[in-house]
Amino acid sequence: MQKNFEEYFPPGTEEHDLLLKVDFRRLPGHVAVIMDGNGRWAQQRGLSRAEGHNAGSASVREVVEASARLGIEFLTLYAFSRENWKRPRLEVGQLWRLLREYLGKEDRLLVENDIRLRVIGRKEGIPRPVLRELERVEEMTRTNGRMTLVVALNYGGRSEIVDAVRRILEEGRLGPGDLDEKEFAARLYTEGIPDPDLLIRTSGELRVSNFLLWQIAYTEIYVTPVLWPDFRKRHLLEAVLEYQKRDRRFGDIHAGTPRKK
Numbered sequence: 001m002q003k004n005f006e007e008y009f010p011p012g013t014e015e016h017d018l019l020l021k022v023d024f025r026r027l028p029g030h031v032a033v034i035m036d037g038n039g040r041w042a043q044q045r046g047l048s049r050a051e052g053h054n055a056g057s058a059s060v061r062e063v064v065e066a067s068a069r070l071g072i073e074f075l076t077l078y079a080f081s082r083e084n085w086k087r088p089r090l091e092v093g094q095l096w097r098l099l100r101e102y103l104g105k106e107d108r109l110l111v112e113n114d115i116r117l118r119v120i121g122r123k124e125g126i127p128r129p130v131l132r133e134l135e136r137v138e139e140m141t142r143t144n145g146r147m148t149l150v151v152a153l154n155y156g157g158r159s160e161i162v163d164a165v166r167r168i169l170e171e172g173r174l175g176p177g178d179l180d181e182k183e184f185a186a187r188l189y190t191e192g193i194p195d196p197d198l199l200i201r202t203s204g205e206l207r208v209s210n211f212l213l214w215q216i217a218y219t220e221i222y223v224t225p226v227l228w229p230d231f232r233k234r235h236l237l238e239a240v241l242e243y244q245k246r247d248r249r250f251g252d253i254h255a256g257t258p259r260k261k
């Protein structure tokens with residue numbers, strides 16, 4: 001176990017007890033999260049939806065740091081879908097503002113924890129000031145190697161697939177016989193990122209909501225009723241422990257090694 005674990009997961013706490021059960025040789029290399037339930041969390045407290053999103057940013061901070069400390073190599077967070085533009089303009093504006101503020105404040109957390117930021121999604125449509133912040137933090141963290149934090153923004157799994165086809169057509173290099181899964185995956189936004197091993201969805205919804213459609217072909221899915229603003233490191237540990245109980249077969253008759261891209 002790494003140093004400063006004790007401080008982050010103090011003995012005597014629930015987190016520490018859960019941590020002792022984790023098999024560090026079988027950590028999910030890539031965890032993807034559909035952060036859901038901010039609105040319901042706020043509603044339950046008579047607060048505005050914006051306050052729910054605000055509270056959700058504390059969960060982001062904690063999960064990012066805990067994942068890096070555990071040794072998870074890739075963490076992907078679904079922060080804004082292409083479909084989320086359907087929400088009231090006020091809420092959409094608040095979400096983008098919150099993200100910009102988060103980047104302005106939390107860039108230090110990424111630097112201190114040696115985390116690289118990468119953004120996936122359609123760049124066109126993302127408000128300019130947010131794009132500038134994203135590019136600044138991506139550039140600032142480019143050489144960080146402990147963990148890659150992938151943030152899905154203006155993201156849709158179907159648009160990603162269409163954009164990959166567009167790239168292939170624009171390149172005009174691949175003929176029908178040259179196209180295979182590897183070539184195709186190399187044109188997705190997630191180029192070079194292994195497929196998620198574990199997909200967590202909070203707030204109990206049993207759907208994928210257009211997230212990483214290609215990449216989750218063999219991902220283990222974990223749904224928790226916990227609403228995103230209540231999600232803490234112990235919930236992450238619970239998800240990892242549940243993942244470690246799964247028998248991943250990849251179509252075979254016994255558990256094998258995860259596929260690497």
Ligand code: IPE
Pocket residue numbers: 035036037038039040041079080084095203228
């Ligand atoms: C997730 O919480 C945040 C985003 C989709 C950006 P929601 O805002 O979807 O919360 P619920 O589902 O309405 O509770």
Ligand code: IPE
Pocket residue numbers: 034035036037078079080081083084205207209
């Ligand atoms: C999925 O949550 C999108 C993000 C978490 C960014 P939604 O709340 O938008 O999904 P639906 O509408 O319940 O499917």
Ligand code: MG
Pocket residue numbers: 036037038
């Ligand atoms: Mg929702």
